[in-house]
Amino acid sequence: xxxxxxxxxxxxxxxxxxxxxxxxxxxxxxxxxxxxxxxxxxxxxxxxxxxxxxxxxxxxxxxxxxxxxxxxxxxxxxxxxxxxxxxxxxxxxxxxxxxxxxxxxxxxxxxxxxxxxxxxxxxxxxxxxxxxxxxxxxxxxxxxxxxxxxxxxxxxxxxxxxxxxxxxxxxxxxxxxxxxxxxxxxxxxxxxxxxxxxxxxxxxxxxxxxxxxxxxxxxxxxxxxxxxxxxxxxxxxxxxxxxxxxxxxxxxxxxxxxxxxxxxxxxxxxxxxxxxxxxxxxxxxxxxxxxxxxxxxxxxxxxxxxxxxxxxxxxxxxxxxxxxxxxxxxxxxxxxxxxxxxxxxxxxxxxxxxxxxxxxxxxxxxxxxxxxxxxxxxxxxxxxxxxxxxxxxxxxxxxxxxxxxxxxxxxxxxxxxxxxxxxxxxxxxxxxxxxxxxxxxxxxxxxxxxxxxxxxxxxxxxxxxxxxxxxxxxxxxxxxxxxxxxxxxxxxxxxxxxx
Amino acid sequence: xxxxxxxxxxxxxxxxxxxxxxxxxxxxxxxxxxxxxxxxxxxxxxxxxxxxxxxxxxxxxxxxxxxxxxxxxxxxxxxxxxxxxxxxxxxxxxxxxxxxxxxxxxxxxxxxxxxxxxxxxxxxxxxxxxxxxxxxxxxxxxxxxxxxxxxxxxxxxxxxxxxxxxxxxxxxxxxxxxxxxxxxxxxxxxxxxxxxxxxxxxxxxxxxxxxxxxxxxxxxxxxxxxxxxxxxxxxxxxxxxxxxxxxxxxxxxxxxxxxxxxxxxxxxxxxxxxxxxxxxxxxxxxxxxxxxxxxxxxxxxxxxxxxxxxxxxxxxxxxxxxxxxxxxxxxxxxxxxxxxxxxxxxxxxxxxxxxxxxxxxxxxxxxxxxxxxxxxxxxxxxxxxxxxxxxxxxxxxxxxxxxxxxxxxxxxxxxxxxxxxxxxxxxxxxxxxxxxxxxxxxxxxxxxxxxxxxxxxxxxxxxxxxxxxxxxxxxxxxxxxxxxxxxxxxxxxxxxxxx
Ligand SMILES: [Mn+2]
Ligand SMILES: [Mn+2]
Numbered sequence: 001x002x003x004x005x006x007x008x009x010x011x012x013x014x015x016x017x018x019x020x021x022x023x024x025x026x027x028x029x030x031x032x033x034x035x036x037x038x039x040x041x042x043x044x045x046x047x048x049x050x051x052x053x054x055x056x057x058x059x060x061x062x063x064x065x066x067x068x069x070x071x072x073x074x075x076x077x078x079x080x081x082x083x084x085x086x087x088x089x090x091x092x093x094x095x096x097x098x099x100x101x102x103x104x105x106x107x108x109x110x111x112x113x114x115x116x117x118x119x120x121x122x123x124x125x126x127x128x129x130x131x132x133x134x135x136x137x138x139x140x141x142x143x144x145x146x147x148x149x150x151x152x153x154x155x156x157x158x159x160x161x162x163x164x165x166x167x168x169x170x171x172x173x174x175x176x177x178x179x180x181x182x183x184x185x186x187x188x189x190x191x192x193x194x195x196x197x198x199x200x201x202x203x204x205x206x207x208x209x210x211x212x213x214x215x216x217x218x219x220x221x222x223x224x225x226x227x228x229x230x231x232x233x234x235x236x237x238x239x240x241x242x243x244x245x246x247x248x249x250x251x252x253x254x255x256x257x258x259x260x261x262x263x264x265x266x267x268x269x270x271x272x273x274x275x276x277x278x279x280x281x282x283x284x285x286x287x288x289x290x291x292x293x294x295x296x297x298x299x300x301x302x303x304x305x306x307x308x309x310x311x312x313x314x315x316x317x318x319x320x321x322x323x324x325x326x327x328x329x330x331x332x333x334x335x336x337x338x339x340x341x342x343x344x345x346x347x348x349x350x351x352x353x354x355x356x357x358x359x360x361x362x363x364x365x366x367x368x369x370x371x372x373x374x375x376x377x378x379x380x381x382x383x384x385x386x387x388x389x390x391x392x393x394x395x396x397x398x399x400x401x402x403x404x405x406x407x408x409x410x411x412x413x414x415x416x417x418x419x420x421x422x423x424x425x426x427x428x429x430x431x432x433x434x435x436x437x438x439x440x441x442x443x444x445x446x447x448x449x450x451x452x453x454x455x456x457x458x459x460x461x462x463x464x465x466x467x468x469x470x471x472x473x474x475x476x477x478x479x480x481x482x483x484x485x486x487x488x489x490x491x492x493x494x495x496x497x498x499x
Numbered sequence: 500x501x502x503x504x505x506x507x508x509x510x511x512x513x514x515x516x517x518x519x520x521x522x523x524x525x526x527x528x529x530x531x532x533x534x535x536x537x538x539x540x541x542x543x544x545x546x547x548x549x550x551x552x553x554x555x556x557x558x559x560x561x562x563x564x565x566x567x568x569x570x571x572x573x574x575x576x577x578x579x580x581x582x583x584x585x586x587x588x589x590x591x592x593x594x595x596x597x598x599x600x601x602x603x604x605x606x607x608x609x610x611x612x613x614x615x616x617x618x619x620x621x622x623x624x625x626x627x628x629x630x631x632x633x634x635x636x637x638x639x640x641x642x643x644x645x646x647x648x649x650x651x652x653x654x655x656x657x658x659x660x661x662x663x664x665x666x667x668x669x670x671x672x673x674x675x676x677x678x679x680x681x682x683x684x685x686x687x688x689x690x691x692x693x694x695x696x697x698x699x700x701x702x703x704x705x706x707x708x709x710x711x712x713x714x715x716x717x718x719x720x721x722x723x724x725x726x727x728x729x730x731x732x733x734x735x736x737x738x739x740x741x742x743x744x745x746x747x748x749x750x751x752x753x754x755x756x757x758x759x760x761x762x763x764x765x766x767x768x769x770x771x772x773x774x775x776x777x778x779x780x781x782x783x784x785x786x787x788x789x790x791x792x793x794x795x796x797x798x799x800x801x802x803x804x805x806x807x808x809x810x811x812x813x814x815x816x817x818x819x820x821x822x823x824x825x826x827x828x829x830x831x832x833x834x835x836x837x838x839x840x841x842x843x844x845x846x847x848x849x850x851x852x853x854x855x856x857x858x859x860x861x862x863x864x865x866x867x868x869x870x871x872x873x874x875x876x877x878x879x880x881x882x883x884x885x886x887x888x889x890x891x892x893x894x895x896x897x898x899x900x901x902x903x904x905x906x907x908x909x910x911x912x913x914x915x916x917x918x919x920x921x922x923x924x925x926x927x928x929x930x931x932x933x934x935x936x937x938x939x940x941x942x943x944x945x946x947x948x949x950x951x952x953x954x955x956x957x958x959x960x961x962x963x964x965x966x967x968x969x970x971x972x973x974x975x976x977x978x979x980x981x982x983x984x985x986x987x988x989x990x991x992x993x994x995x996x997x998x
Contacts, residue, residue, distance in 0.1 A: 048553065050759075054564045056875050057654035061742050062759035065553045076760040102927040103865055106753045106761040155556035222732050229728035233721050238762065243560050254605045260549075260561035261575040262605040263737065366602050376555050428601040 007202050009236030012283045014119045016191035017073035018090075023184050024071065025088050028146070031180055032085070040086040041144030042133055043177060045071060046162035047079040063239055066375035067148055067159065069284040070185055072118060080126050080162060085146070086138055089121040093132070096125040130166030144171045150178025153383040153396075154371075154406055179384055185374055186381035187414035192374065193464060195285035196416055200462055200473040202235030203227075203280045203287040207476050208492045210276060211483065214295055220246040220264040223276060231280035241286030241377040245277035248295060252455030253424040255367055268295045273303055275458055284375050288418050289474050290460035297487035299480050302450060306423050306457050309341030311478060313421035314459045317369065321419075321463060321470040325411045328402060331369040334421040335361030335401065342423070347447045355442050362401030363433045366426070370418035371406035373462055379416075382407030415465040416473070424456025506701050508735030511782045513618045515690035516572035517589075523570065523683050524587050527645070530679055531584070539585040540643030541632055542676060544570060545661035546578040562738055565874035566647055566658065568783040569684055571617060579625050579661060584645070585637055588620040592631070595624040629665030643670045649677025652882040652895075653870075653905055678883055684873055685880035686913035691873065692963060694784035695915055699961055699972040701734030702726075702779045702786040706975050707991045709775060710982065713794055719745040719763035722775060730779035740785030740876040744776035747794060751954030752923040754866055767794045772802055774957055783874050787917050788973050789959035796986035798979050801949060805922050805956050808840030810977060812920035813958045816868065820918075820962060820969040824910045827901060830868040833920040834860030834900065841922070846946045854941050861900030862932045865925070869917035870905035872961055878915075881906030914964045915972070923955025 024043065032039055048065040052058060062077045072081040078095035092115070097108050111123040124132045137143040147161035161174060188196065206227045213226055224244040231237040245258040248268050252275035258264050268274070272295050279287035292310070294303055313334040320333060339355050342348040342364070348355065355361070372379035382405075383394045397403050411417070430448065433439040461474035477483045477492060486492050523542065531538055547564040551557060561576045571580040577594035591614070596607050610622040623631045636642040646660035660673060687695065705726045712725055723743040730736040744757040747767050751774035757763050767773070771794050778786035791809070793802055812833040819832060838854050841847040841863070847854065854860070871878035881904075882893045896902050910916070929947065932938040960973035976982045976991060985991050 052654055052656065053562065054547065055651045055654060055656040055658040056565065056879075057651070057656075057877055058741060058875060059758065060559070063552065064759075066555065075762070099927065103925055104754045105758065106750075106756060152554045152556070155551055155554060157551065157554040157556075159554040219735070221735065221737065225728050225731040228731070229724050232724040232727070236718070236720065238720065242557060251605075255603045257605060259558065259604065260563075263574070376557060378556055380555075426602055428598065 004230070005202070005205060005234035007198075007205065007234060009282065010194070010198055012073075013191060014073055014117065016189070016195070017071060018119050019189055019191060020070050020184065021083055021090055022088075023189070024181055025083060025085070027180050027184055028085060028177070031176065038139065040137070040139040041146055041173070042085065042137075043083040043146045044133075044162045045081050045148055046160070046164075047072070047074055047081065048077055050077040061238075064284065066284065067181060067185075070181075070375055072120070073283075074118060078126065080129055080164065081120075082129075082133060084136055089136070091132060091136065092118055092120040092123045093126040093129050094123060096127055126164070129164045130169060134169070142169065142171045144173055146173050146177040148177050148181065149174035150182065152380055154378040154380070182381045182384055185379060186372060186384070187412060188374060188416050188464070189414075192285060193416070195283055196287065196373065196462065197473050199237070199241075199280050199282045199285055199287035200289070201475065202231050202237060202282070203278065203289050204475040206230035206235070206280065207276065207278065207289060207291045208486055211291065211293055211477070211487050212489070214268065214274060214293075214487070216268055216270045216295055218268045220248055220251070220266050220268065223274075224258075224264050224278070227276070227278045235280055235282065237280035237282050239281040241279040241281045241288055245275070245290075247275045247455065248272050250453045250455045252292070252457070253426045255422075255424070270296050271300070273455055273457065275456060277458065277460060279377070286373060286375070286377050287462055287474070288373050288377050288420075288460060289462065289476065290420060290458045291476050292457040292459060293483045293487065298484060302454070304480060305341070305345040305347075306451070306454070307480065309338045309345070310421050310423050310457045310459050312341060313337040314419055314461065314478070317419050317421065318461070318463060318470060318472060321411060321465060322468060323411055323413050323465060326408070327369070327411065327417070328397065328405065328408050331402060331405055332356070332361075334369050335365060338364060338421065338423050345447075347444055347451075348442050349444050350442045358438050358442070359400045360433070360439055360442055362399070363429045363439065364423045365421060366401060366404060366424075366429060367420075367422065368401075368405035370420050370460075373416045373418055378406055382409065411465045413465055413467050417463055417465065418460055419463050420458055420460030422456055422458035425451045425454050426456070503729070504701070504704060504733030506697075506704060506733060508781065509693075509697055511572075512690060513572055513616065515688070515694070516570060517618050518688055518690060519569050519683065520582055520589055521587075522688070523680055524582060524584065526679050526683055527584060527676070530675065537638065539636070539638040540645055540672070541584065541590075541635075542582040542645045543628075543632075543661045544580050544647055545659070545663075546571070546573055546580065547576055549576040560737075563783065565783065566680060566684075569680075569874055571619070572782075573617060577625065579628055579663065580619075581628075581632060583635055588635070590631060590635065591617055591619040591622045592625040592628050593622060595626055625663070628663045629668060633668070641668065641670045643672055645672050645676040647676050647680065648673035649681065651879055653877040653879070681880045681883055684878060685871060685883070686911060687873060687915050687963070688913075691784060692915070694782055695786065695872065695961065696972050698736070698740075698779050698781045698784055698786035699788070700974065701730050701736060701781070702777065702788050703974040705729035705734070705779070706775065706777065706788060706790045707985055709777075710790065710792055710976070710986050711988070713767065713773060713792075713986070715767055715769045715794055717767045719747055719750070719765050719767065722773075723757070723763050723777070726775070726777045734779055734781065736779035736781050738780045740778040740780045740787055744774070744789075746774045746954065747771045749952045749954045751791070751956070752925045754923070769795050770799075772954055772956065774955060776957065776959065778876070785872060785874070785876050786961055786973070787872050787876050787919075787959060788961065788975065789919060789957045790975050791956040791958060792982045792986065797983060801953070803979055804840070804844040804846075805950070805953070806979060808837045808844070809920050809922050809956045809958050811840060812836040813918055813960065813977070816918050816920065817960070817962060817969060817971060820910060820964060821967060822910055822912050822964060825907070826868070826910065826916070827896065827904065827907050830901060830904055831855070833868050834864060837863060837920065837922050844946075846943055846950075847941050848943050849941050857937050857941070858899045859932070859938055859941055861898070862928045862938065863922045864920060865900060865903060865923075865928060866921065867900070867904035869919050869959075872915045872917055877905055881908065910964045912964055912966050916962055916964065917959055918962050919957055919959030921955055921957035924950040924953050925955070
């Protein structure tokens, strides 16, 4: 406990990764049995390597590759890990470090240290992978390696499968592992949920701290700094899930503001809204939270109108979420609630069903409603299809808005997914909509002109799908009264956000 | 001005990069004239690209490549830049962004914006490089491109020379540019010095803040967080020059502690020393500062002995630095001062000249005395030799300690170089030294045993070589009395560190 926070970083339990491996093994064995294939061979993954900046010796702070982190929990670079499909043994391979390492980089840990710390069956050096796996193998012929190869449907990049000297003495299967391992990651275990909850707790608390310290005249990046400091100082979170988005005024209409070309460097102006999308990561597991609020602490009626439109959408989706519900339907529900509010506010004119048919919702919310969250902010598995006959055919939609969805799946218990409706006034979308005969009739141009420099509002929470519904892991002030109260100094119930 | 700091981020002047280009152009033309080569062709550099994490769409925060930053000052990814050797014109090439960029990432700036902001002669799109350069060319035959290709002597990596579609229509020179541009970077201009001074000012202030907040029972990373927060919140420094080293107790003997495998996660213990090596970066230009102090705020006599040995070395070097002085001699001077102090303290026995001959200094200080500092923490040019007939032959030394030097050059006015002597008790070096007949006789084993878990002390300042000597850009408490005073709450003169 500390004066600045009600939280303290929890002990990391390596059992989490033991259970992740057990889950993969059971799922892989089931798949092999179902396909009448032999239950042997090795799952083999290569962990990440440290990277230097361009041609220099400047080392970027290492962050483990997420599939490898999922199975082995290893924080250090240069490792490999294997799972023996026949025995279930887990084999970790550590880099053989030169003796100078002890002088420059720290104690050279014994293999036995890694075996105990990471709770694996055996540890060897990474230059011994081939011989160790050959020795361990109890089947006939060349041992089979199940390697990780598959598409990340958010980046369109392929995962890099493990490579080592002597891999030609093995048979390789590049097709089987990726969808099975990815599906394991989609459904979170209790221990995984506990880490995501902690990342949410410390990040929610940090968002409240940011709200309280926000003042006209500050720079956007100063609020980023307050968030980073709170989550690291009190939460032990060295990494964020993603680069902080600290957008105010018209910048809040830039969905991924905050990167190097738009670096949170505007001065906070009286009367502007803030949209702060920031989440800390703890032992690889992340959070992804957006709070929107007026910089001066009091909502105007124009701000309230947009804010409550988004909040109603956020709440309507959360009330509807439960296993079996399709995510596209939730996106459409959010759009509809927002359009209805904008119509009630006289910003839109006409029939909401007609607006929906014209895809008007995507003018105000061009991004998807939400995405899986876990070891990656955009956790994979949104468009998995191979090997899962129980899943509906998962095709990316083509329509504006819907095509931005990172998943079209039905919800299942144990999924963690963000709910992040937004309503933005983006010239690049509003101007074409005003000029299109299909959409211009819905737009009250005079009212919309009032929002010219408004930017946008987003409210983002992280939801755990439960057996009967869902649980909101994010504990930030959401109602206008709550936000205005917290910004005026009212206590934000610590009992709700302690672990 | 703000309550938390006497500093405020200064306006960045793009004239700095205009002058950098002028300096390169003059130096390159001189070289071409001297070699009777024609004064035409183009210097062409490719800036850095944004990187995603492994196969995901997680974007790492972009940081520009340093040679490109030197010449063009561009903070955004995806640019190219050229200098016409004949006319001196500077040509910037911006990426052609898709219209969706405006929705997701921000305003698509006009080419005229970049021309004005970066103070270049012309701007075009990067898919037009070939045609624009061909049009611009006034010489005969294929235009010549001076591309950046050369060894970084700290990393042993080669810089990546520019590539673009249509480059086969140009002649290429890979040998000329790198040493000339690197030598430009070695001697800093007034505007460069001002940025390095600011990075030093805010980092010095942050080190003082860290000293004041250090308490038994905290975690090392909490002090890292305080440093990062101070330099970002009040200094506008989003990047650090390097990953923070926050080492306490025996960790302070690990020279590059703080990386992912040794992540500043120890609890601060009463009686331990802290060694905090942290520096912020502002508009690409860095600082590199180490402070060592007792966690409980009071030096013991054993701690004072080692601390003053290092401080005396630090001060002796600074008193001796001036143009013409060789850096190897400074390293040897630091070693000698430390060995003399250890002898006076009865930790070493025998004749210091004999110790020097046995390279005993490298047992206690295995790293080099210091390195150039600028756009990179380990700024290049330490072993430049081609094209500079006025420089002595620069070979890396083979002896322990000396082989770690990142330069063996003579000092010249305008160099910025770190002075960072240290004295460490490193088992991996002390045990062999105790077992070697060449060195064991010097070591008072009983005394050394008292320092078994001591770790080490490093004091690091950033020095500007001036016409007559040098100037210490780092303004931290250094004397034991100053440190104890500041840690007990005494003011640290703000007038010394304001800009
Ligand atoms: Mn999100
Ligand atoms: Mn240094």
